[in-house]
Amino acid sequence: MTIKERRTIRKYKVMDVDKTLIHDLLATASRAATMGNMQLYSVVETRSKTVKEALAPLHFNQPMVMSAPVVLTFVADFNRFTRWCDLSDADAGYDNFLSFSNAMTDTLLFCQNFCTLAEEAGLGTCFLGTTVYNPMGIIDVLKLPRLTFPVATITVGYPDENPEQPDRLDISDVIHEDVYQTVSDADIRKIFAYKESLPENKHFVEINNKQNLAQVFTDCRYTRKDNEAMSQGMLEALKKQGFLN
């Protein structure tokens, strides 16, 4: 069961990944559920050094962008479908937020299938969450047209490391019976207690000079200021791409 053993791979062997293999995996991945079988996604497969160099700073210079043989940008895409409608005298009403949400959903299901299949094929992947931090930059570099939007980036290569799997919450804290079960404050503390107890997390608290792990998240890693600025940038990019009419 590959999924059970999954870990993020950030170090890759200096070894190419066959183009046909990537395409076969993407073809199989496209068996994921899709809204009305519209397949509202594209993938940009970047291998050229020049384009990677332009992408790298937009991903905060995470080294995987340059070191992975393949960088896949998964793009929510209502452009292809809308062009077909336009050519068919059909009034394509997909320049709105619901349609973006549908395309983003299609794209992420397809993307996760690809990751599972890539791992089954012996490849390692890293999901770059930075994709939506600076969408306008990625849109420019990848020349993404109207009614498309980058939602995920996966770096792919043969693994050159085998890191420990990170902790996960107890699944019973994620599952709610019949309706959402609001728990007590004490329960919330219990849910995160294991994470707080981990030596590496205690270390983060110490080196950042914080009182606790939650403050490492809110004050260092994912701050209100950054989140608010990036929310603004994401909404502006959605508008520019025609998804907020």
Added chain:
Amino acid sequence: MTIKERRTIRKYKVMDVDKTLIHDLLATASRAATMGNMQLYSVVETRSKTVKEALAPLHFNQPMVMSAPVVLTFVADFNRFTRWCDLSDADAGYDNFLSFSNAMTDTLLFCQNFCTLAEEAGLGTCFLGTTVYNPMGIIDVLKLPRLTFPVATITVGYPDENPEQPDRLDISDVIHEDVYQTVSDADIRKIFAYKESLPENKHFVEINNKQNLAQVFTDCRYTRKDNEAMSQGMLEALKKQGFLN
């Protein structure tokens, strides 16, 4: 390779699905990539007839909601993490659109992993795209608190049908080399020609009295009017849930 053989299952045997099995599959699914290991999701596992009856009309009375033994609503969830921050004197800045997008992404990767694992375990699933059509209704029924939002619903049961797999686009029409490749109008027509040629699609054109398949999508299935109204509803629900500050 289960993914290659995947089909949507809408008819289920009258046969319960073990709770432990569902929980084990969800635990394994949580190995999916997650933003900063925050695991920004919850799952509401609905088995009670009363709650299903309340959900059914919100999913346009698709019969799977009542006939499947298990209905899983996958919920983007920044509530749990924010409560932990609040209890830790940490300023949680997650009441914004970027944070919603991050939570939606975490949730959909987790959801797709669950679907793959469920199918490997011999279960059948159906992805209900209707979840975001009437989020406010689902929020009410499932009592979803601030900073949570339903993004996907999966009905689960043992398959009582084995339908044909639907068509998919040629993967080469989905993949773009290095940057997005804008194709000609003739190419766009070619991309959708196979879909247009299928007997069932010709039948839809005929019974709906339309000129072509694109018009079936734009005038009957996914209309501008519906999309715009539902976009409005989705944005209002995001605001109500605290994700648009």
